[in-house]
Amino acid sequence: MSLLVNKVQNLLQSLGKGFLSNVEAFGRGSLFMWSLLLAIPSVFFRFDLLLKQIYVAGVLSLPIILMAGLFIGMVLSLQGYTILVKFSAEEAVGTMTALSLLREIGPVVGGLLFAGRAGSALTAEIGLMRSTEQISALEMMAVDPLKFVYAPRFLAMIIALPLLVLIFNALGVFGGYLVSVSWLGVDSGAFWSQMSSEVDWREDVVNGMIKSVAFGFLIAIVALFQGVNAIPTSEGVSNATTRTVVHASLGILGLDFVLTSVMFT
Amino acid sequence: MKKQTKVEIWVGAFVLMSLMALVYIAFQVSNFSGLKDKPTYEVSALFDNIGGLKKRASLKMSGVVIGRITAIEIDPVSFKARVHMQIDQAFNELPMDSSVSILTSGLLGDQYVGLDPGGDEEVLEQGSEIEMTQSAMVLEELIGQFLVKFSESD
Amino acid sequence: MTESTETLIEIKNLTFSRGSRKIFDDITLSIPKGKITAIMGPSGSGKTTLLKLIAGQLKPDSGKVTVEGLNVHQLSRKKIYQLRRKMGMLFQSGALLTDLNVFDNVAFPLREHTKLPEEMLEALVLMKLQAVGLRGAKHLMPSELSGGMSRRVALARGIALDPEMIFYDEPFVGQDPITKGVLVKLIKTLNDSLDLTSVMVSHDVDEVMMIADYICVVSEGKLIAQGTKEEMLKESTGYVNQFIKGLPDGPVPFHFPTVSYVEDLTSSNKSSLL
Structure with a gap:
């Protein structure tokens, strides 16, 4: 009997402990986010730092985004064509490709790739800066790392992802055009006219962009938080990098469901 | 400072590319030119x-x-x-x-x-x-x- | 302190713990202006932590640190940053910004805190690099420097803003004898020529003895001794003697505390094994 009581007690204890540590992490995360948001205005006085970080987060992610966008657009329209051709509706392949890219695949896949490319790099960079005492050195040189290191990177990620997603989408549609019109022989006029009559600027394009901004925000917060809280050893930094990719990816998929259910129903 | 100009050029090209993508999506893919903002x-x-x-x-x-x-x-x-x-x-x-x-x-x-x-x-x-x-x-x-x-x- | 020198940094009843481990337990010491003070102690005694406490990067559990009469841990964020402009710190790894070259690293604090014209800035940076003998390395990236060289660059960066005090975190650890000699000479000449107050954290007894004016010995969270170099050398018994002479046995025993050897050999579970 007492053994059972003990077990229940232990269970409750570990449950409570887990809950409290989660609450604590959430609290620290919120505080960190708040101080980041407060530091953002300072970035506008240091445009050079912002540009550098947009280069690191955006330009360096371009190759992967370009390749992925083109191929995903091509695959989408190839798959769409084989299904639609059974209903003699193969002209709708452009509409299908464009809608799925703009609404879901562009922001989500773009976000996942961005988390893997730029998010993990950011966590590793911050972790290394901490383990090599660069952050401490900045503090000692009376330079606030929040304003000099974190805020520019944060803002740059939020700016870079929507721009990357735009390029991803455009290339995806172009890839779809290549496959369905140049290869499978769909009529080019029908391809474009159906697409532009079905795809709505506000409902599809703008909503997709809102999603990508939200994902950029999420990835930036996760990556920075993990970097700042990484244990400053090589093992700690590599763990934090993995956590960034996992948490950010799951976060994107979860947030995507929430946003989709708010926007498209 | 030479490095900074390289960064600036790349970021400029990046922003230009995304603007082009935006224009392409707005006018070729979607009905932006449609009725949205007209009375x-x-x-x-x-x-x-x-x-x-x-x-x-x-x-x-x-x-x-x-x-x-x-x-x-x-x-x-x-x-x-x-x-x-x-x-x-x-x-x-x-x-x-x-x-x-x-x-x-x-x-x-x-x-x-x-x-x-x-x-x-x-x-x-x-x-x-x-x-x-x-x-x-x-x-x-x-x-x-x-x-x-x-x-x-x- | 025996001499009547002005005190720059004063630490009073400082207690600091990390988790359940007490790193400092009620430490009180003062650091005189214009001299080189060494804080010595075995590895893991939290000497680096002490520097971070002085600079206000960490907050103590109790006690206070005053620098130039200001209580560091009660200052606003802005005031702390103002105070830090008067401080330079040389980190163990050098802590150079990895994406800037040597010149830009030294120029960094000047660019951040002053609006000097580019020519004047260049002259200043070259002057600082000349002082550490690395003017010729100004185009190298931190990854191309040896450990000793990056420490010297970090030193040039530390004195870029002409601070009033400079902290050295283990400046000699892991360096070859020549580099050690160079660093010893640099610390001494910089201290004398720039009228700095130097605080050095180290366990390299020989090098410290060459340049330090005052020595504090810290062990297991307590301040064990403080005084001038000569006073320390005169100490012939106890922990300070063991530490300074590097004796294997003394107040810090050679053997990790356990039961006696005989008891261990004759204990019942050991004999059942045989």
């Missing part, structure tokens, strides 16, 4: 049956898009479908006795609302109701009628 006025019409008509379907006159369906609801008095549509302010002299019908583009295509202008002096304006409507053709009913006629003529 419109709203009219409504009662239909017995709207078939597969959906929100955001287009309103056409002689095949040219002049507006969009903004909402579809059941009229609480007549229990018929009330369809609200926005018409571009450029077409603000449509006669009051115009009629609307629900049509299908192609055999299996999307449904849209077609507007046939009448000859009245009075014109449609914000909040007007179009009286003359023709419901959607429902394929099952059509086949049913055909079968009845076919057996009658036998």
Whole structure:
């Protein structure tokens, strides 16, 4: 009997402990986010730092985004064509490709790739800066790392992802055009006219962009938080990098469901 | 400082690329050039049956898009479908006795609302109701009628 | 302190713990202006932590640190940053910003805190690099420098803003004898020529003895001794003697505390094994 009581007690204890540590992490995360948001205005006085970080987060992610966008657009329209051709509706392949890219695949896949490319790099960079005492050195040189290191990177990620997603989408549609019109022989006029009559600027394009901004925000917060809280050893930094990719990816998929259910129903 | 200019050039190219992508998406892929930001006025019409008509379907006159369906609801008095549509302010002299019908583009295509202008002096304006409507053709009913006629003529 | 020198940094009843481990337990010491003070102690005694406490990067559990009469841990964020402009710190790894070259690293604090014209800035940076003997390495990236060289660059960066005090975190650890000699000479000449107050954290007894004016010995969270170099050398018994002479046995025993050897050998479970 007492053994059972003990077990229940232990269970409750570990449950409570887990809950409290989660609450604590959430609290620290919120505080960190708040101080980041407060530091953002300072970035506008240091445009050079912002540009550098947009280069690191955006330009360096371009190759992967370009390749992925083109191929995903091509695959989408190839798959769409084989299904639609059974209903003699193969002209709708452009509409299908464009809608799925703009609404879901562009922001989500773009976000996942961005988390893997730029998010993990950011966590590793911050972790290394901490383990090599660069952050401490900045503090000692009376330079606030929040304003000099974190805020520019944060803002740059939020700016870079929507721009990357735009390029991803455009290339995806172009890839779809290549496959369905140049290869499978769909009529080019029908391809474009159906697409532009079905795809709505506000409902599809703008909503997709809102999603990508939200994902950029999420990835930036996760990556920075993990970097700042990484244990400053090589093992700690590599763990934090993995956590960034996992948490950010799951976060994107979860947030995507929430946003989709708010926007498209 | 040479490094900084390289960064600036790359970021400039990146932003330019995304702007081009935005323009491409806006004008080639979506209907940005459509009716979104032009002034419109709203009219409504009662239909017995709207078939597969959906929100955001287009309103056409002689095949040219002049507006969009903004909402579809059941009229609480007549229990018929009330369809609200926005018409571009450029077409603000449509006669009051115009009629609307629900049509299908192609055999299996999307449904849209077609507007046939009448000859009245009075014109449609914000909040007007179009009286003359023709419901959607429902394929099952059509086949049913055909079968009845076919057996009658036998 | 025996001499009547002005005190720059004063630490009073400082207690600091990390988790359940007490790193400092009620430490009180003062650091005189214009001299080189060494804080010595075995590895893991939290000497680096002490520097971070002085600079206000960490907050103590109790006690206070005053620098130039200001209580560091009660200052606003802005005031702390103002105070830090008067401080330079040389980190163990050098902590150079890895994406800037040597010149830009030294120029960094100047660019951040002053609006000097580019020519004047260049002259200043070259002057600082000349002082550490690395003017010729100004185009190298931190990854191309040896450990000793990056420490010297970090030193040039530390004195870029002409601070009033400079902290050295283990400046000699892991360096070859020549580099050690160079660093010893640099610390001494910089201290004398720039009228700095130097605080050095180290366990390299020989090097410290060459240049330090005052020595504090810290062990297991307590301040064990403080005084001038000569006073320390005169100490012939106890912990300070063992530490300074590097004796294997003394107040810090050679053997990790356990039961006696005989007891261990004759204990019952051991004999059952045989």
